[in-house]
Amino acid sequence: MPKLGMEPIRKHALVKATIVEIGRVGSLDVTVSQIAKRAGMSSALAHHYFGSKEDMFLAAMRHVLTLYGAEVRGALAVAEGPQGRVRAILRASFSASNFRREAVGAWLNFWVLAQSVPEARRLLGVYQRRLQSNLIAALRPLAGDRAPAVAAGLGALIDGLYLREVLKSGPADGASAAATAIAHLEAELVRAR
Amino acid sequence: MPKLGMEPIRKHALVKATIVEIGRVGSLDVTVSQIAKRAGMSSALAHHYFGSKEDMFLAAMRHVLTLYGAEVRGALAVAEGPQGRVRAILRASFSASNFRREAVGAWLNFWVLAQSVPEARRLLGVYQRRLQSNLIAALRPLAGDRAPAVAAGLGALIDGLYLREVLKSGPADGASAAATAIAHLEAELVRAR
DNA sequence: TTTTTTGTTGATTGACGAGTCAATAAACTT
DNA sequence: AAGTTTATTGACTCGTCAATCAACAAAAAA
Helix, strand or coil, X not given: CCCCCHHHHHHHHHHHHHHHHHHHHCCCCCCHHHHHHHCCCCHHHHHHHCCCHHHHHHHHHHHHHHHHHHHHHHHHHCCCHHHHHHHXXXXXXXXXXXXXXXXXXXXHHHHHHHHHCHXXXXXXXXXXHHHHHHHHHHHHHHHHHHHXXXXXXXXXXXXXXXXXXXXXXXXXXXXXHHHHHHHHHHHHXXXXX | CCCCCHHHHHHHHHHHHHHHHHHHHCCCCCCHHHHHHHCCCCHHHHHHHCCCHHHHHHHHHHHHHHHHHHHHHHHHHCCCHHHHHHHHHHHHHCCCCCCCHHHHXXXXXXXXXXXXXXXXXXXXXXXXXXXXXXXXXXXXXXXXXXXXXXXXXXXXXXXXXXXXXXXXXXXXXXXXXHHHHHHHHHHHHHHHC
């Protein structure tokens, strides 16, 4: 009983399943069958919609990057003042929806993927540049010429906090990660003044 | 013509080859044959000395962690004053021998390994705790009660700078990474005073 | 109503790779 | 000299998995 218009639904289910499975297993050694099973379909169908496993990975990567980007944009839209803008970016970065164990685990693995798959590297590059320019713009009024340097540090710190999260046991603690980042930010700003 | 006492030589060659291959390929999807070939022997011999591929990975991981630990200890031994001690740790972290492309690439992949292999997680945990306690000890005279918090930030920043390095093209630039870390350190110290 | 398009899967193919084994040889021991 | 330990590899087993195929079903188009 083929209902039509299944494609977007199936694709989305596969993307979500891909993220969950990568996060669960903790590596990219996830079989298409595992993913398909979690998404409630046969592996053949997964291959039907995405040409290959790699395409599935890339779609999943685009998805988390898109979500993150949207959240940052949303937070920036309602932020007030330069300080508010930087804090908005940090809040979005460590929000419950992005800073979940499975998403963070997937994130780390996408980083690995970027080492060998050019398109993955490109996607991550886009994300990094956008984050960087958002940070610099927000920091310019606060740190002046030092804005790029402060942004570089803050960006690396965010990634480092993600990295460390994957080794922790227990539920993700976005609040304390955010606090660490904000502490650094304030230290830099005190100094800049 | 079996010369005796080959075991340590072969093992070491395999460990080095493992790191190089993981760094080169950019993932843990490296075959035992590839590693063995680079180390100049048959895959059967590699299996003979290490029981399994996983054992090889763990030995490689221990090796980079040991090297890093030794370098930190060496730098600390000749450091003068609290500031000097913190800087020594940073210098060791971004030294040319640790902050090489292949080592950094391997590092990232060991992080992934830690997600699914308990022993790998344990090793990384040991490294993290040691780094953390070194940092806290060095920071205590400088930041007092805030030492643990500052150390947490600095530790995450170091890992983040490693992470970002793997995406860059061109030769590794330890100097600029170190500069970023030192800038953050100084910002925190100015504030603490 | 025939034809085409879309959805779906079980079965199969083909490749690859970890780990084992049997065999060979050179040392060391007794 | 006979026996044991260490070094070494080519060939093989066995499992896994990405990708393909053939076939079936139902909706939409002609």
